[in-house]
Amino acid sequence: MTFESFIDKVNIFCRSGDGGNGIVHFRREKFVYKGGPDGGDGGDGGSIFLRGDSNLGTLLHFRYNKNYKAKNGLTGKRSRKRGASGKKLILNVPIGTIARDQQGNILCEIMHNKQESLVLPGGKGGLGNWHFRNSVKRTPLYAQPGLQGVELWITLELKILADVGLIGLPNAGKSTLLSVLTSAKPKIGNYAFTTITPKLGYVKYKEEKSFIISDIPGILKGASKGKGIGLRFLRHIERNVVLLFLISAEEKNILYIYKILLQELSYYKYNLLEKDRLLAISKYDLIEENMKNNLPYNIEILCVSSHYLKGLNYLKKALCYKLKILKVCG
Structure with a gap:
């Protein structure tokens, strides 16, 4: 998936269906004198729903089609028959x-596969004239019109669901770590912004213990103000339970880099700092003794060392503990 095809925020115009009109009608049959009112109700207009689809990972399919209208309800019929309701319109979206x-x-939030949530209700169908008969008015010449549907511009915003968010500067080794922790195969290269879309991976630990980790594109200093591409993806961190900071041992001042990352998160949303977090130092085989005092x-x-596969089990165990998958870390 390219940067252009990963769409995580779109505006769409939606209009639910109008309700059908009730009708004025009187029963007319042979040998039946003044059969009375029997005008049926109009059908309800179609409502618009969002439905979670685990096969989708982007809002790209809304990019070129931004207008959605549900069907109108049909007019009522004689013999008190109700008009058909407009078919509901379902828009599939990523979880x-x-x-x-x-x-x-x-308006709604889609958290599960096949979850359906109402966005816009359809207009209610009008009542036929048989509802308005009484001892005084036995031949009512009035029926209700259907109510109009609702129209609204709606913003769809995707926040990726993952237990652990992997955070670091560009070229910190996040993609490499994700590839060795999971079966994911992210693009890996020795240059900034190798990752330009969030990647998800499934991490298995002992027995049935597992969790999902996401690789967030690299965050630069100033990302919260729009620098680089970090701002676009900071919203995906909001749903992570644990934040895993990854800093390369090649950095001369690890403490300074860590403070930059914390600062950008706090500028975006301060409560992100309330999340549980861990710090992993990648390429630890390159770390110098005098750097250990500057942590x-x-x-x-x-x-950890993704290249030599060192420290990975300890990292998985620590993350399981933070996620409360394990009761004791040890």
Whole structure:
């Protein structure tokens, strides 16, 4: 998937169906004198729903088709027969999608595969004239019109669902670590922004213990203000339970890099700092003795080597503990 094809925020125009009109009709049969009102109700207009689809990983399919209208309900019929309701319109979205109105209010949130959530209700069908008969008005000449549907510009925003978010500067070794921890095969290269879309991987540990980890594209200093491509993907960190910071031992000042990453998260949303976190130092075989005094002190630190497959089991175990998959880390 290219950067251009990974679409995680779109605006679409939706309109639910109008309700059908009730009708004015009177029963007319041979040998039946003044059969009375029997106008049927109109059908309800079609509603618009979002449905989670685990096979989707982007909102790309909304990029070129941004107008969606559900079917109208049909007019009522004689003999008190109701008009057909408009068919509901279902829009398939990736799991983790939020729908908002233009004021930013959340309309619904899709968290599970095949979950259906109402976005816009259809207009209610009008009542036929038989509803309005009484002892005074035995031949009502009135029926209700159907209510109009609702139209609204809706913002769809995708936030990837993962237990662990992998965070670091470009070229910190995140893609390589993801590839050895999971069966994912992200693009790997020795240059900045190798990863330009979030990647998901499934990490298996002992027995039935497992979790999902996402590789967030590299965050530069100033990402929260739009520098680089980090700003676009910071929203995906919001749903992570644990944040795994990865810093290369090639960095001369690991503490400084760690503070930059924390700063960018706090600028975007301060409550991101409330999440549990770990720090992994990659390429630890390159770390120098004098650098060990220049490390953060208020976070658990693990050293790993993706190339030599060192420290990976300790890292999995520590993450399982943070995720409360394991009761005891040891």
